[in-house]
Amino acid sequence: MQYRLFGRTEWPISEIGFGMWGMGGWTGSDDAESLVALQRSVDQGCNFFDTAWAYGDGRSEKLLGALVRANPGKRLYTATKIPPKNRIWPSRREFTVDDCFPPDYIEEYVHRSLENLGLPSLDLIQFHTWEDQWLADDRWFAALDGLRRQGLIRAIGISINRWEAWNGVYAVKSGLIDAVQVIYNIFEQVPEDELFPACEKYEVAVIARVPFDEGTLTGGLTLNSRWPEGDWRNTYFVPENLKVSVEHAEALRPLVPAEMSMSQLALRFILNHPAVSTIIPGMRTTKHVDENIACSEAGPLPDDLYAEVRKHRWDRQPTKWSQ
DSSP, rough: OEEOGGGGGOEEEEEEEEEHOOOOHTTTTTTTHHHHHHHHHHHOOOOOOETTTTTTTHHHHHHHHHHHOOOTSSSEEEEEEETTTTOOOSTTTTOOOOHHHOOHHHHHHHHHHHHHOOOSSSSEEEESSGGGGGGTTTTHHHHHHHHTTTSSEEEEEEEEEETOOOTHHHHHTTTSSSSEEOOOOSSOOOOTTTTTHHHHHHOOOOEETTTTTGGGGGGGGOTOOOOTTTOTTTHSSSHHHHHHHHHHHHGGGSSTTTOOHHHHHHHHHHHOOTOOOOOOOOOOOHOOOHHHHHHHHHOOOHHHOOOOOOTTTTOOOOTEEEE
16 A cells, blocks of 8 residues: 655545445445455555545444544544535535534534544544635634644545535635545546646645546446435436446446456546545445555556546536436
């Protein structure tokens, strides 16, 4: 495992982190299997774990807490997210701080997350939605800064809406946040335009989420893909999105080298960008852990392959189903 500095915090973070949404909020999740996969990742050098209160209403946070307690001799970095008070994802332009993150609510949910984790403090607390216009109402920062001065949190971050990388650039430039979490992958290269240069200039860490484009870049998606009732992917891969997603994956497939899976191509592509501090793929099985963490040792894509893969950029606009 290779490590990168996490922005101005200078924490040495594994460049392949662990995204824990699937363990708390997707169908088919098994806590025992999840804990085995989590421990496997620690044994291979993973030290950054990203969860959220909304992932199973604390279920995923409890798994992370159990993992940390099971590894007292290892420095594991914990990151979670406060859900918006109005429970609406993604945020909308008309939402205010009072709609989503009023000060008393922020404090309440930091304590709730700490209770779920069973830990005295958190490394990174993030807003699960964000609007750059909230910079004009600094009550949210005062609340988080107060919690930081109490030693309950160490760093502050935001999670940017799907396909809206621009809606976080001002937050980065404000100097108030330490990290941004943003969708970045072979298809979604928009963060490179404005967000990443700002993060590099202001020493703000970048957490690259959805590296497999919700499964499209694993290479296993087909026009017949279906999920159990209640699974979030049914609402995302609506017919109009499923068809075009499969088409983009199939157009990319000829570039995948024989010794590499499409998933590994996707992860190694992200490693090419120096602004990225860590990538957080979901890994619910030890097989996924082994395959994904191997990408760190293999390193970024060779320059010629990277140049060809970059041509598969796919600029999209948020819709009702993109959430």
